[in-house]
Amino acid sequence: MRTHPDPLRVDFHLLDRQIVDLHGALVGKVDDVELDLTPDGVPHVTALLVGQRALGHRLGGALGRWLTSVAERLHGPERRPPLRIAFSHVARIGSAVHLSVPAELLDTPPLENWLRTHLIGRIPGARHEGR
């Protein structure tokens, strides 16, 4: 079975698609991609970039700057680079981008982490299984 569309169009098949981990958990969107050139000059995708900051940089303009600054404010003082997922972790590209690794191996986004510890995790029943 074909795992990647051929030819792979970055704008059509990758950008803005949902990223899903090995177990079906939602990781984020493909907010941007990292490209590199092979020795003979052919461009190829090396990584997927995830997060509002990556999205803000891609959009540019006033809207992009606004998204980036909101993201940076939410992320706190430490300026970490956006979540980077090596393209070798991509198992299959369909209506979503499926990874071959579980989400636990990737960095949890700082905003999710903060809300988990300080807000949602403190409400009784937060650990309760949905169903």
Add this chain to the structure above:
Amino acid sequence: MKRLLGVTLGILTAIGGFVDIGDLVANSETGARFGMRLAWVVVLGVVGICVYAEMAGRVAAVSGRPVFDLVRERLGPRVGLANLLGSYLVTMLTLAAEVGGVALAVELVTGVHYLLWVPVAAFVIWVVLWRVRFETMERVFGLAGLALVVFVVALVGLGPSWGDFATQATTLGPPGEEDWGTYGFFAVALFAAAMTPYEVFFFSSGGVEERWTRKDLITERVNVFVGFPLGGLLSLAIMACAATVYLPEGVRVDTLGQVALPVALSLGKLGLAVVILGFFAATFGAALETGLSAGYTIAQYFGWQWGKRVRPRQAARFHTVVLVGFLVAVALLLTTVDPIAVTEYSLVFSALALPLTYLPILVVANDRDYLGDRVNGRAANVLGVFYLVVILLAALAAIPLMLLTGMGS
């Protein structure tokens, strides 16, 4: 029985579009002012939402992608963000109105002013969202909302002149004492309510929450083709009850009590009790629908983990958006704004949200990468394009008509 319970997602979704607090009053007001002259808009709306909810549900069942994933993916982050803004504002204004509606329904029973019930109602609704399983929630409030079928019984009991209804329904244009401006405004408002975007957000996300797959396409279609026509039928029954009781007297309808009165006249105290139960369930259900949809749209735009299938702490950003939604709704209501008037203002934002929601659904419903052999047939595409044109016209007309008629007054 299992089959019957399987359609409650469609019923609950349709309640939010056809008989939530704004629509309960708007349907009744339309009946009181125009008789059944605008009934065709409800029929047009039912077919439209059926066409698009079916596509959105099919995409969700086959590919697992809910509507806002498609919006971002096909329209890109910029236009997607414009849609997010419009949709979020529609959804939030409606959520506030529904919380107010639940409080108003409780006021009808207790006589205690609704503003005192607003924080209680918001808290109880949020607790249900936080703790109750998606399917339990959908069944309880979908089925309880069916208490509104009492309007159909009441209508028969009132013994209306069916001939007059038929004449009104087949004449195009306003009655003598109204003008084309108000007629147009109410037509656009009814149509926009029927096609309101949070219905497809909720329906498709609900399909994902229920883990629909390709095998559930029959369930998906039964949900669409039972749920929305039933919502439309309730809407027409409310309109016809008001047309029978209020139109001859020239009475204006603007409160929930007036919406219930025809049922009390026809069926007495028992009928009144059932109708108040129906109001409560419908507004409560619509509050669940809009409260979740606010979270669904934002989480799906940014790709965050969402939904009630996972532990809440695994979806902390999604649950925060939902929680903030309820706090904003309470704050808005405590400014003593009229909850029923609030839904009318959401029409402004619908103009932005409607075309930008339905276009990507139509495009993806034709994409074999998503749907394989389940792409749209010719009929779905012809209807889809036709409705896209109608939606565009309604969106363009909404704001001028609103300003021209002063919200139809």
